[in-house]
Amino acid sequence: MEAKPGDIVEVVTKDENLKGTLMPSATGSIVVKLDSGYNVGIDQKNVKEIKILETLKTEKSPEYKMPEAKGLSTIVILHTGGTIASKVDYKTGAVVAKFTPEDIVKSIPELRNIANFKSVLVSNLQSESMRFGHYNLIAEAIVRELEHKPKGIIITHGTDTLHYTSAALSFMLENIDLPVILVGAQRSSDRGSSDAAINLISAARFIANTDFKGVAICMHASTNDDKCVILPGTKARKMHTSRRDAFKAINATPFAEVDYETGKVNWINKNFYRPFASFKLMPIDEKVKVGIIKTHTHTQPEDIAYFGNHKGLIVEGTGLGHSATTAFDEISKINEKSKAELAKIAKKGVVALTSQCIFGRVNMNVYSPQKELLDIGVIPGLDMTTETAFIKLAWLLSNYPVDEARKMMIQNLRGELVERTEFEEEI
Amino acid sequence: MEAKPGDIVEVVTKDENLKGTLMPSATGSIVVKLDSGYNVGIDQKNVKEIKILETLKTEKSPEYKMPEAKGLSTIVILHTGGTIASKVDYKTGAVVAKFTPEDIVKSIPELRNIANFKSVLVSNLQSESMRFGHYNLIAEAIVRELEHKPKGIIITHGTDTLHYTSAALSFMLENIDLPVILVGAQRSSDRGSSDAAINLISAARFIANTDFKGVAICMHASTNDDKCVILPGTKARKMHTSRRDAFKAINATPFAEVDYETGKVNWINKNFYRPFASFKLMPIDEKVKVGIIKTHTHTQPEDIAYFGNHKGLIVEGTGLGHSATTAFDEISKINEKSKAELAKIAKKGVVALTSQCIFGRVNMNVYSPQKELLDIGVIPGLDMTTETAFIKLAWLLSNYPVDEARKMMIQNLRGELVERTEFEEEI
Numbered sequence: 065m066e067a068k069p070g071d072i073v074e075v076v077t078k079d080e081n082l083k084g085t086l087m088p089s090a091t092g093s094i095v096v097k098l099d100s101g102y103n104v105g106i107d108q109k110n111v112k113e114i115k116i117l118e119t120l121k122t123e124k125s126p127e128y129k130m131p132e133a134k135g136l137s138t139i140v141i142l143h144t145g146g147t148i149a150s151k152v153d154y155k156t157g158a159v160v161a162k163f164t165p166e167d168i169v170k171s172i173p174e175l176r177n178i179a180n181f182k183s184v185l186v187s188n189l190q191s192e193s194m195r196f197g198h199y200n201l202i203a204e205a206i207v208r209e210l211e212h213k214p215k216g217i218i219i220t221h222g223t224d225t226l227h228y229t230s231a232a233l234s235f236m237l238e239n240i241d242l243p244v245i246l247v248g249a250q251r252s253s254d255r256g257s258s259d260a261a262i263n264l265i266s267a268a269r270f271i272a273n274t275d276f277k278g279v280a281i282c283m284h285a286s287t288n289d290d291k292c293v294i295l296p297g298t299k300a301r302k303m304h305t306s307r308r309d310a311f312k313a314i315n316a317t318p319f320a321e322v323d324y325e326t327g328k329v330n331w332i333n334k335n336f337y338r339p340f341a342s343f344k345l346m347p348i349d350e351k352v353k354v355g356i357i358k359t360h361t362h363t364q365p366e367d368i369a370y371f372g373n374h375k376g377l378i379v380e381g382t383g384l385g386h387s388a389t390t391a392f393d394e395i396s397k398i399n400e401k402s403k404a405e406l407a408k409i410a411k412k413g414v415v416a417l418t419s420q421c422i423f424g425r426v427n428m429n430v431y432s433p434q435k436e437l438l439d440i441g442v443i444p445g446l447d448m449t450t451e452t453a454f455i456k457l458a459w460l461l462s463n464y465p466v467d468e469a470r471k472m473m474i475q476n477l478r479g480e481l482v483e484r485t486e487f488e489e490e491i
Numbered sequence: 492m493e494a495k496p497g498d499i500v501e502v503v504t505k506d507e508n509l510k511g512t513l514m515p516s517a518t519g520s521i522v523v524k525l526d527s528g529y530n531v532g533i534d535q536k537n538v539k540e541i542k543i544l545e546t547l548k549t550e551k552s553p554e555y556k557m558p559e560a561k562g563l564s565t566i567v568i569l570h571t572g573g574t575i576a577s578k579v580d581y582k583t584g585a586v587v588a589k590f591t592p593e594d595i596v597k598s599i600p601e602l603r604n605i606a607n608f609k610s611v612l613v614s615n616l617q618s619e620s621m622r623f624g625h626y627n628l629i630a631e632a633i634v635r636e637l638e639h640k641p642k643g644i645i646i647t648h649g650t651d652t653l654h655y656t657s658a659a660l661s662f663m664l665e666n667i668d669l670p671v672i673l674v675g676a677q678r679s680s681d682r683g684s685s686d687a688a689i690n691l692i693s694a695a696r697f698i699a700n701t702d703f704k705g706v707a708i709c710m711h712a713s714t715n716d717d718k719c720v721i722l723p724g725t726k727a728r729k730m731h732t733s734r735r736d737a738f739k740a741i742n743a744t745p746f747a748e749v750d751y752e753t754g755k756v757n758w759i760n761k762n763f764y765r766p767f768a769s770f771k772l773m774p775i776d777e778k779v780k781v782g783i784i785k786t787h788t789h790t791q792p793e794d795i796a797y798f799g800n801h802k803g804l805i806v807e808g809t810g811l812g813h814s815a816t817t818a819f820d821e822i823s824k825i826n827e828k829s830k831a832e833l834a835k836i837a838k839k840g841v842v843a844l845t846s847q848c849i850f851g852r853v854n855m856n857v858y859s860p861q862k863e864l865l866d867i868g869v870i871p872g873l874d875m876t877t878e879t880a881f882i883k884l885a886w887l888l889s890n891y892p893v894d895e896a897r898k899m900m901i902q903n904l905r906g907e908l909v910e911r912t913e914f915e916e917e918i
Contacts, residue, residue, distance in 0.1 A: 105866075187820065189820070189823065191809070192808070192809045193823040193826055194788050194823070195788050195789060195822050195823055195825070195826075196788065196789055197822035198822055198823075224809040225787075225788050228787065228788045302809075302847065302848050303849060303850055304848050304850040305846050305851030305852055305853065306851050306854070307850075307851065310848065310851075350822075352789075354789065355789070355791075355794065356785050356787055357785075358783050358784075358785040358877075360655065360783055360878070360881060361623065361652050361655045361656075362622060362623055362779075362881075364782075367782065367797075370797050380785065381619070382618070382619045382651040382652050382729075393614065393616070395622050395624035395625055395628075396616065396620040396622055398622070399622075419732050420729065421729050421730055421732045421737065422730060422849070423730055423731040423732070423734075424731040424733050424737075425732055427732070427733070439532075450785075451787070451847075454787060454789075458789065
């Protein structure tokens, strides 16, 4: 039997024997986490033998259903991994967590009064490893649950790309007729300061007690443990690396706040998604040629030309709707070459402009350089974040022809585009 | 005489005669702004003749000195263009503004009681066109003024890349012994709602009334016209496309607020730059091979391989210190290939990791995937913004060998790295 990451092993080399937890390694060397907490990397050619002292206990079952309480609706929890599921990561140091789907539900007794829970393991990934293919896995898992008509679905997810996934599911689950709430945690569940339980309980209460439909995010409203916030799936973003209130609504208001003490839902904005026809799963093509370029003061024409064969490109510009594309003097002449490269891509595919600013709207009509971008076929990203615009573009190009995708980029499909609001000063 | 952008012209074609302002055009066609405000593009081959009705009045002089008032110190204003200097842009629609350096000073009588002003035109660019070469032009203009020992220097600048320039000047002006304050405006000076005058007056008062040294930004503190904020040059960022209070301190506090009514300076943080030796201009190489890649959930190994010949690369990761580089399943296997490409670049050059989150710190020791990045030589960007890390890396590689640059990336040189503060929750 070959040793797997998470196993307790003894690695025998010609010089020494090392005991510890076998770690996943991408470099080809054998990495062992010693009891001291240190990781030791050993060149494979020096390893004589790896003895397995204790095999990793893996998931007993990928699916778990709690004993049912009468009169309560059912909520399905789809686990995808991340800090919220990293209870065991910290103990063993292993990234492949000994995580069983019932763990979280069992460890949070408050949940039992809110609903019946069914728990399904979809993946076990830190969210920085999530890719388009995972969105399809999650969406398919949701579709499988739909036939059982649950009250709603909670997706536990790492926080790094949670807003990418929430945007992806918003577009993919056309006419979804129930709430799909993504929940993450900034502190792992085995820590006293963990936000996992409060975020999960608040999401469950929101599902149980409201008629919300569509995709949203439930995370801490502030660094206090008193309230969670329900954020629109297409208009939110991780805005802090470590704070528990890292997720913020961008160019939008939260849908609601959930008071942890009282369980009360305070609506802020009831303008949520309403299905307009029958449900349809519209996947994202894992091979679609879309990319993001963050432009800056040293962007080279080659940087843009690299995307020459892309079907879609999001250009994160520097401000209201600019990107350096106009020559005003000798030095900035290079920007004109960049524009020429961009024009080539926009002619065949879809190029949309977003802003580094995150907050505010891309307006391509105020200054001449932006008008020149409009002239070469660049589409304004309006008030979408770079991430939402990117996911929307990937999804559009997976499901519609280029011409159609261009038009739909500036149409509001899932609440991703909001009319001018109090978030903007008039310009 | 050939017609130039800004000239009032009559364009004669076989079908019609069009009167208006000749606009700059990068597409090769003749663009005329009609009196109605509309731009009309005319294919050059259809143009029979362009009659100049009125030539553009260009700058009378690149330098202007107000009549001197005794007992007041001198502040030099270096004009680089942007919205703050776009008074005439709106009237004629021409991007090449009829801007004379004295215009702003003359139009703001309040300035005369604060200091004597000398005004120098360095460039006339919207800041999205600014490139490394412009930083050198600005820095050289500053050096020319230093010998006259002014009390301080104000740089008027477009807002889009103002924070890139403030970071660049922070590093380039080693041991600068006076205040260099960058001032922009979100509304042009000819509009009632313009923030130009208040920002300029506040910057002038801050220079005249304090002993501040180093590079900072002066912009509106809120959307009220009552206060301006003095932000650290290496720790600020444009965070809204259109609001007047678009600039925020990132992972830092402002140095001070300036009350517009009373002129009072309220210090928040006096921990500003202190020169430690004699002044030295350290330019940024206009040809240095540095880039930024914004990673996402569809990043391809080729996207990273593109930077294979770069000397420096900033990887904007997704969270606390991740970037998708570890394979946990079939789908995310591609991330391992990305890591291999990154390792190649990090071996020869400098690769630093920042975060999409903007707020918070890149910590590469919490999760295993990040440790793997450390192992291949990726340096944490710590609490620097992507933009400051990028400019710092470009500057380091312009002035130091690779080995030295690697070490200096994580050393605080200009206040760009701050100790753990109240801006972070403990993790």
